[in-house]
Amino acid sequence: MRLAETARPDRMAVQHYNIRRPDGTFEERHWRPLSVPVSGPGGEVVSLIHYVEDVTDEVVGARTAKTALTASEARYRAIVESSVDYAMIATDLDGTVTTWNTGAEHVLDWTAAEMVGRNADRFFTPEDRIARIPQQEMHGALTEGRGADERWHLRKGGERFWASGEMMPLRDEDGAVVAFLKILRDRTRQRETEMALERQGALLRTVTDHVSEAVLRLDPDGTIQFANPAAERLFGWPAEDLRGRNFHDTVHHSHQDGRPFPAGDCVFVRALRNGTRVASEPAVFFRRDGSPVPVECSSVPFRLGEEAAGAVMTVTDATERRRAREQQQVVNRELSHRMKNVLAVVQAIAAQTMRNAADLASASEALAARLVALGRAHDILLDEATDGAEMHALTAAAVGLYDNRLPGRFALDGPALAVGEAATVSLTLVLHELATNAAKYGALSTAEGSVSIACTVTRDGLEPTFRLTWTERGGPPVLPPTRKGFGSRLIARGLSGGSVGRVETTYEPGGLACVLTAPLAEVEER
Numbered sequence: 001m002r003l004a005e006t007a008r009p010d011r012m013a014v015q016h017y018n019i020r021r022p023d024g025t026f027e028e029r030h031w032r033p034l035s036v037p038v039s040g041p042g043g044e045v046v047s048l049i050h051y052v053e054d055v056t057d058e059v060v061g062a063r064t065a066k067t068a069l070t071a072s073e074a075r076y077r078a079i080v081e082s083s084v085d086y087a088m089i090a091t092d093l094d095g096t097v098t099t100w101n102t103g104a105e106h107v108l109d110w111t112a113a114e115m116v117g118r119n120a121d122r123f124f125t126p127e128d129r130i131a132r133i134p135q136q137e138m139h140g141a142l143t144e145g146r147g148a149d150e151r152w153h154l155r156k157g158g159e160r161f162w163a164s165g166e167m168m169p170l171r172d173e174d175g176a177v178v179a180f181l182k183i184l185r186d187r188t189r190q191r192e193t194e195m196a197l198e199r200q201g202a203l204l205r206t207v208t209d210h211v212s213e214a215v216l217r218l219d220p221d222g223t224i225q226f227a228n229p230a231a232e233r234l235f236g237w238p239a240e241d242l243r244g245r246n247f248h249d250t251v252h253h254s255h256q257d258g259r260p261f262p263a264g265d266c267v268f269v270r271a272l273r274n275g276t277r278v279a280s281e282p283a284v285f286f287r288r289d290g291s292p293v294p295v296e297c298s299s300v301p302f303r304l305g306e307e308a309a310g311a312v313m314t315v316t317d318a319t320e321r322r323r324a325r326e327q328q329q330v331v332n333r334e335l336s337h338r339m340k341n342v343l344a345v346v347q348a349i350a351a352q353t354m355r356n357a358a359d360l361a362s363a364s365e366a367l368a369a370r371l372v373a374l375g376r377a378h379d380i381l382l383d384e385a386t387d388g389a390e391m392h393a394l395t396a397a398a399v400g401l402y403d404n405r406l407p408g409r410f411a412l413d414g415p416a417l418a419v420g421e422a423a424t425v426s427l428t429l430v431l432h433e434l435a436t437n438a439a440k441y442g443a444l445s446t447a448e449g450s451v452s453i454a455c456t457v458t459r460d461g462l463e464p465t466f467r468l469t470w471t472e473r474g475g476p477p478v479l480p481p482t483r484k485g486f487g488s489r490l491i492a493r494g495l496s497g498g499s500v501g502r503v504e505t506t507y508e509p510g511g512l513a514c515v516l517t518a519p520l521a522e523v524e525e526r
Helices: 001-004 056-082 100-107 126-130 132-146 188-210 229-235 245-251 267-276 319-356 358-383 391-398 399-404 421-440 488-492 520-523
Strands: 030-039 047-056 086-091 097-100 145-152 160-173 175-186 214-218 226-227 276-284 293-304 306-318 410-413 452-459 463-472 502-508 513-520
Touching: 030 056, 056 097, 086 100, 086 160, 100 175, 126 132, 132 145, 132 160, 132 175, 145 175, 188 463, 214 229, 229 293, 229 306, 229 399, 245 267, 267 276, 267 293, 293 319, 391 399, 391 410, 391 421, 391 452, 399 421, 421 452, 421 463, 421 513, 421 520, 463 520, 513 520
Parallel strands: 410 452
Antiparallel strands: 030 047, 086 097, 086 175, 145 160, 160 175, 214 226, 214 306, 276 293, 293 306, 452 463, 463 513, 502 513
16 A cells, blocks of 8 residues: 555665474574555556565674673672772763762762762862863873872762873774773871881881981892992992992902902802891992902892892901001000000119119119109100100290209290100100209209209201200209219210200309200200
8 A cells, every 4th residue: 555655665674583393393584575566658657566675684683682692781880899998980061970889989988879970089089070180180091091080089978099000092993082981099007008118118218318328229130229329429420320339340350459349259148148247348349430449248138929029238348457457566666666666665764763862762762753754754755746855845844853853943945946766755754854953952952942954956056956954043053973873874864865965064153053955956856
């Protein structure tokens, strides 16, 4: 009837009509009928041509595809809904939520009913909403294929949590972006751990940045992973250039004499391989410019779980320590030399004092006084920054025993003059003997007597001459001694046992006068 009325071809719905096979079973078939009218001279429909097209493959294929799509969608929904640790949120192009999975409910606390139809910026922090971070994520997903998401977010109750995830665009069959998929995971605990490690790392850097020792962290094969500022100063390499370089090849590649140093012979490399520690090991490392530097190095291994993770090395520049040790050895040798000299002088003083003593009591008194004078001479030598003494200090110390008993009886005059070690001992003993004699027989034995000590340097000849003048006044008349004891002989010997210079002693009515002269170089000789 429809063809008669329209006189147009008519396509019928696909017909399901199975056909019988020769074995008696039926085979599924689908047919698409098409009727085409045939018109007569007057335009009336006089007959029909009926076509039938077998579309079984098309129908079965479509049905299979639909079944597969249904199964795929079911699997997708099952995966999405079972991912309770991941918030999977689909939004339209305006950011309105269209899908809110179980994971989103678990992570963000809102239900799907509360969020579907609402804008996704609801779980962003206020400061991120002001900064338009949600829009920036969508822009990144559109232009770069993804929008990174590593920041603080909000749960339903306002609690903040650290989320890690990304936003991706969803496209239709033609490739047009029709929606966005945002995936989030709560990583608050990991973030707090990372921040704690960062704080510990900052504290460690604060410590290592301010210690004087070079600190290196090595991985198991000896590659430098960390170097502090002291390592930069010690080795001359910027820290960033040290990182990634092999420790042995960089600073311990040679012996001090220039011979190559194989890594297998290096105690630090062996300790690193074996996971053992090294404590205060002396070595010679090399700076960037090739210059050697003596060091003391310690290496402590560390592990991550059961696995060896490398070692931490501390390196101390031993240059100053070695120099101080060498200087101490020089001082010790000099001290030993001085002690031998002192003991020799003490032995001579003791022997001569006892030989010339009238009795044991007077000998003990004289010996004690002479040893005190000798001790004062050495006190001056030890107190001075140089190897000698200063003439004023020497004179004051030599007569100090009597100056303390008889204050104001000595007058010291002369320029500041450095006196060498040997001259210090000789002059101290000479002045002590002169003061002792003055106290016993000369000007210091009376109430009005005094002593004048004058020191001068004359430069009339080829070389400067030192002159020390001892003058007594106000004492009793003095006469030359009838017998010369050790003190008199000591005075007469002057400097260096009388080999250089001379001593002139005169016994005048007003008191003793003694003039000691010597080349200035002899007095100043160290």
